[in-house]
Amino acid sequence: MSKSVLRGLRAAALTGTLVLGSVPAYAAENPIKLGVLEDQSGDFAAATIGKVHAIQLAAEEINKAGGIMGRPLELVPYDTQSDNTRYQEFMRRVLQRDKVDVVFAGFSSASREAYRPIVDQFNGFAFYNNQYEGGVCDGHMIVTGAVPEQQFSTLIPYMMEKYGKNVYTLAADYNFGQISAEWVRKIVKENGGKMAGEEFIPLGVSQFSQSIQNIQKAKPDFVVTLLVGTAQASYYEQAASANVNLPMASSVNVGQGYEHKRFKPPSLKDMYVTTNYIEEIDSPKSKEFYAKFKAKFPSEPYVNQEAENSYLAVYLYKQMVERAKSTKREDIRKVIALGDVCMDAPEGKVCIDPKSQHMSHTIYLAKVGADHSISFPKTWEDIKPYWLGEAGCDLTKKDPMAQYTPSNPPPKP
Numbered sequence: 001m002s003k004s005v006l007r008g009l010r011a012a013a014l015t016g017t018l019v020l021g022s023v024p025a026y027a028a029e030n031p032i033k034l035g036v037l038e039d040q041s042g043d044f045a046a047a048t049i050g051k052v053h054a055i056q057l058a059a060e061e062i063n064k065a066g067g068i069m070g071r072p073l074e075l076v077p078y079d080t081q082s083d084n085t086r087y088q089e090f091m092r093r094v095l096q097r098d099k100v101d102v103v104f105a106g107f108s109s110a111s112r113e114a115y116r117p118i119v120d121q122f123n124g125f126a127f128y129n130n131q132y133e134g135g136v137c138d139g140h141m142i143v144t145g146a147v148p149e150q151q152f153s154t155l156i157p158y159m160m161e162k163y164g165k166n167v168y169t170l171a172a173d174y175n176f177g178q179i180s181a182e183w184v185r186k187i188v189k190e191n192g193g194k195m196a197g198e199e200f201i202p203l204g205v206s207q208f209s210q211s212i213q214n215i216q217k218a219k220p221d222f223v224v225t226l227l228v229g230t231a232q233a234s235y236y237e238q239a240a241s242a243n244v245n246l247p248m249a250s251s252v253n254v255g256q257g258y259e260h261k262r263f264k265p266p267s268l269k270d271m272y273v274t275t276n277y278i279e280e281i282d283s284p285k286s287k288e289f290y291a292k293f294k295a296k297f298p299s300e301p302y303v304n305q306e307a308e309n310s311y312l313a314v315y316l317y318k319q320m321v322e323r324a325k326s327t328k329r330e331d332i333r334k335v336i337a338l339g340d341v342c343m344d345a346p347e348g349k350v351c352i353d354p355k356s357q358h359m360s361h362t363i364y365l366a367k368v369g370a371d372h373s374i375s376f377p378k379t380w381e382d383i384k385p386y387w388l389g390e391a392g393c394d395l396t397k398k399d400p401m402a403q404y405t406p407s408n409p410p411p412k413p
Contacts, residue, residue, distance in 0.1 A: 029067070031074035032327060034059065034314070035094035035103035037115070042082025043203070043229040047256040048107045050307035051129060052077060053297045055104055058314035060296075068318050069325070076100050082107075082229075084114035091115040095122040101327040102127065102317060104310060108228065109133060109176040113403070116141065120401045125329040127317070129309040131251060131276070133179035134385075135404040137393035139333060143358045144309040144316070144350075148183040149387045150363050151251040151274040154380050156187040156224075158365065159249045159272060164221025165193030170211060170235070171226035173200035179405050180226050180251065186406050196220035206231040212242045222247040225271075233259055240267035247272065254278060258302035260372040271368040272377075276361040277308035277347040280374040289346035312345040316352065319343065337396045348381060355394045358385035 036055055039048045059073040067073060076098050078090040087106065094100045095118070103119070103126040106112040112128050119126045119140045127142050134147035160167070167188050171177030177200055185195055196218040199211055215223060223246050227235055236259060247270040253259050255275030260268045279290050279302060289311065293303050320341060324331040335341060342351035348362035365378040392410035393400070404410045 029071045031072045032068055032321070033074050033076055033098065033100040034317075035091075035098065035100035035105070036075050036077040037080050037087060037090050037094065037103060037105035038077070039082040039107050039111075040077075040079040042080075043231065044082045044107045046230065046258075046262075046301075047304060047306060050300060050302070050304055051104075051107075051310040053300060054293070054307040054311040055314055057293060057296055058311045061292075062314065062318055068321050073314075080105075080111065082111075084108075084111050087111045087115040088118060091118045091124075092122075095119070095124045101125075104129060104313060106130065107306070108174070109179075110174050112136075113175060116401075123329070125332070127310075127313045129313050130306055131255070131309075133176050133183070133405075134387060135179065136402075137356060137388055137395065137399075137404060137410055138401045139357070139395045139399035140329065140401065141357060142313070142316075142336075142352065143356075143385075144313045145306070145359075146251075146274070146276045146361050146363065147358060147385050147387070148180065148251075149385065150276070150361050150380075150383045152180070152183045152187055154363055154378075154383070155249050155251065155272065155274040155365065156184060157191050158378065159222050159247065160188070160191050160193050163247050165191070166196045166219070166221045167193055167224060168197045168215055168218055168220035168222075169195065169224040169226065170199050170201065170215070171224075172228040172232060173202050176228065177201075177226045181224075182406055184224050184226075201227065201232060203229055204231050206234040208235045208238045209242075211235070212239055212244060215239075215244060215246070216242075220246065222249055224248075225250045225253060228252060233257060233262075236267045237263055240269075246270075249273075251275075254366055254368060254374075255305040258304060260368045260374065261302055263372075265372040266370040268368040268372060269370045273366045273368075274363050275305045275366055276363055277305040277345075278364070278366060278374070279303040280366070281347065281364060281376075283346075283348075285344065285348070286346045308346050312343060312350060315343055315345075316341060333395075353385050353389060354396050355389035356385055357395055358388065360384045 080086040129144045131145035171181045249272045254273040320332045323335045339354045351360045363380045392412045
């Protein structure tokens with residue numbers, strides 16, 4: 001990120017507004033205000049600054065093309081500093097004081113669950129643009145990131161068939177890691193495998209000597225890594241130094257934190273990741289998006305899946321507002337209920353599932369080579385976010401504003 005852009009974002013984070021340059025004059029139309037609560041600093045900033053840039057890019061493109069129903073988009077950004085209390089503070093501020101029309105917010109699942117009750121309380125409307133552990137059934141939320149039935153139901157059977165059925169999970173010790181590990185256990189069991197071990201690591205931990213010894217003693221066929229943030233990323237180079245030399249599988253690495261770019265090869269050798277977008281995807285739409293992104297933000301170190309999720313979210317919001325002829329949540333949800341809110345995104349075609357308000361995705365299996373180059377052994381197109389709907393979540397009929405897990409599914413209607 002350039003110093004001038006960084007200064008602009010920090011200034012905007014303090015003032016609560018971001019004026020988008022080079023837009024046509026609008027004839028006295030009130031702007032549509034987009035709250036942007038993302039971690040521009042702190043432990044998660046490396047993975048999330050691209051989300052802010054992607055929203056800025058999409059908003060500028062839309063403004064240059066005439067806005068939404070003739071109204072310009074105005075961003076209201078705040079730096080949440082990878083701090084859940086900041087999310088709560090700024091969510092109240094954008095909904096009560098700034099009176100934004102919609103909010104794009106949150107990286108970690110802990111941050112989402114910190115602000116989600118506030119969105120519900122003030123009848124707000126929020127996009128969560130991250131992959132996550134799944135299960136949120138809340139009419140105030142739209143989720144554009146991938147979920148376990150898209151990432152784990154493809155990844156884990158592939159790894160078990162290729163490498164074996166003895167699996168070890170190393171996960172971040174909070175709701176994302178705990179629930180994701182539950183999904184892994186479930187899928188391993190369903191496919192006739194067994195867990196060789198499972199560990200949950202506090203977010204601030206950066207020393208993994210004991211975990212590495214535990215893994216070497218358990219001798220799994222592969223390790224599922226669900227580690228999050230700068231400190232926990234230390235595992236990979238420590239494991240390589242200790243010659244763990246086991247295949248790895250993940251729903252978060254590479255696609256979020258571009259560890260294959262940040263760390264010295266071959267520390268991520270034989271890492272397999274299921275993601276709905278990374279910059280190495282070789283398709284015309286992906287190349288077009290990457291070129292636009294890098295032209296505007298030449299210092300951006302990597303264009304990750306969360307950036308793409310955020311970019312498409314702004315365009316989906318545009319489509320829904322124009323079809324509803326309204327920015328009111330209740331009117332937009334009537335459009336979602338029609339079941340045909342779709343777009344051709346950089347990853348491929350995506351659509352919003354009316355029952356869960358989650359997205360269908362193309363899922364790419366990315367493999368990291370010894371030199372940290374990326375190849376794609378397999379692609380699954382148009383995987384629906386089916387679990388919540390099949391389990392009993394149907395937001396077209398009822399809004400429980402709750403999160404569910406495989407061991408605690410929604411009640412059947």
